[in-house]
Amino acid sequence: xxxxxxxxxxxxxxxxxxxxxxxxxxxxxxxxxxxxxxxxxxxxxxxxxxxxxxxxxxxxxxxxxxxxxxxxxxxxxxxxxxxxxxxxxxxxxxxxxxxxxxxxxxxxxxxxxxxxxxxxxxxxxxxxxxxxxxxxxxxxxxxxxxxxxxxxxxxxxxxxxxxxxxxxxxxxxxxxxxxxxxxxxxxxxxxxxxxxxxxxxxxxxxxxxxxxxxxxxxxxxxxxxxxxxxxx
Ligand SMILES: C[S@@+](CC[C@H](N)C(=O)[O-])C[C@H]1O[C@@H](n2cnc3c(N)ncnc32)[C@H](O)[C@@H]1O
Numbered sequence: 001x002x003x004x005x006x007x008x009x010x011x012x013x014x015x016x017x018x019x020x021x022x023x024x025x026x027x028x029x030x031x032x033x034x035x036x037x038x039x040x041x042x043x044x045x046x047x048x049x050x051x052x053x054x055x056x057x058x059x060x061x062x063x064x065x066x067x068x069x070x071x072x073x074x075x076x077x078x079x080x081x082x083x084x085x086x087x088x089x090x091x092x093x094x095x096x097x098x099x100x101x102x103x104x105x106x107x108x109x110x111x112x113x114x115x116x117x118x119x120x121x122x123x124x125x126x127x128x129x130x131x132x133x134x135x136x137x138x139x140x141x142x143x144x145x146x147x148x149x150x151x152x153x154x155x156x157x158x159x160x161x162x163x164x165x166x167x168x169x170x171x172x173x174x175x176x177x178x179x180x181x182x183x184x185x186x187x188x189x190x191x192x193x194x195x196x197x198x199x200x201x202x203x204x205x206x207x208x209x210x211x212x213x214x215x216x217x218x219x220x221x222x223x224x225x226x227x228x229x230x231x232x
Contacts, residue, residue: 013058014083016190021059021087027187028122029173030220035062035121037218037225038152039069042117046148048072050116053142055106055135056123060088062152066119067095076111078102079123106135113142121152125196129205132197136209143230149211152225156196166222173221199224 013020025031042052049072054063057077067073075098079085085101092099102111106127118139124132139149157163174184197205199216203226206214211228218225 013079013081013190016186017059017081017083017087019186020084021061023179023183023187024061026174026177026179026183028223029170029177030218030223033218033220034152034223034225035065038062038119038121038150039065041148041150041217041225041227042066042119043069044148046070046116049074051114051144052076052117052119053111053113053115053139054078055110055118055120055139056126057088057101058084058121058123060091062119062121063088063099064091066117067092070117073117074098074100076100076102076115078104078106078111080105107131110138110142114144114147115142116144116147117150118143118147119150119152122154124151125154125194128195129197129201132202133205133208136202136205136211140209140211140228140230145230146232147230148227149206149209149230150225150227151202152223153202154194154196154222155202155219155224156198157222158198158200169221196222199226202226 028034050070052066052073052075054077057063057079063075063077077088082103089101127135143149157166203214206228212231214228216224216226
């Protein structure tokens with residue numbers, strides 16, 4: 001099921017806006033390394049007033065980490081869920097007019113580039129594989145030469161056996177961090193619409209989008225950070 005097929009697709013994530021941020025550190029057991037690697041990749045050989053596009057920005061968690069790594073950045077946050085984006089605008093209010101929010105679907109035309117960084121966290125797995133490939137291609141198009149596309153993502157195992165392990169390790173690690181039955185049940189409900197792809201499959205998609213130096217920069221079971229650069 002894709003978000004477009006849900007009865008109330010626009011508000012799918014908005015229903016979790018009040019609990020979303022509080023759950024993150026138990027539901028992403030490798031939280032610091034995961035978001036930290038994305039920020040490191042964004043700021044690699046880059047500083048000053050760069051332009052950043054965050055795809056599926058939600059409440060602005062990734063955007064706030066990117067803003068710390070690139071303190072002069074202009075940030076465009078795109079998401080289909082208006083209440084999530086309102087929370088992001090509150091979170092990033094100290095950045096003033098350097099932050100813009102756009103309510104849109106990831107399948108819609110992207111905001112005009114060029115962007116130095118196009119980043120996303122835990123959102124692109126809501127698209128099917130054709131949608132992912134198409135988004136990576138369109139994201140590569142709006143990148144400036146030398147720009148980087150980063151996806152900090154929930155991924156499928158590369159084999160059915162490993163996929164079972166990815167899910168089992170996640171549940172065990174969340175439990176070890178104190179995740180309650182309610183928290184895991186809400187996460188399971190959110191993940192009912194997920195269509196994750198494996199790291200090798202997504203690296204191939206970044207390759208086909210014409211990016212170079214395509215690599216997986218971090219992985220801990222079902223959490224991975226993949227990236228590729230636009231040639232200069
Ligand atoms: C798990 S949240 C991640 C939010 C944020 N990037 C973070 O790291 O916390 C996924 C976000 O992707 C958005 N999303 C999912 N499918 C989308 C689509 N097709 N178009 C636009 N946004 C989408 C949801 O509304 C939600 O805010």
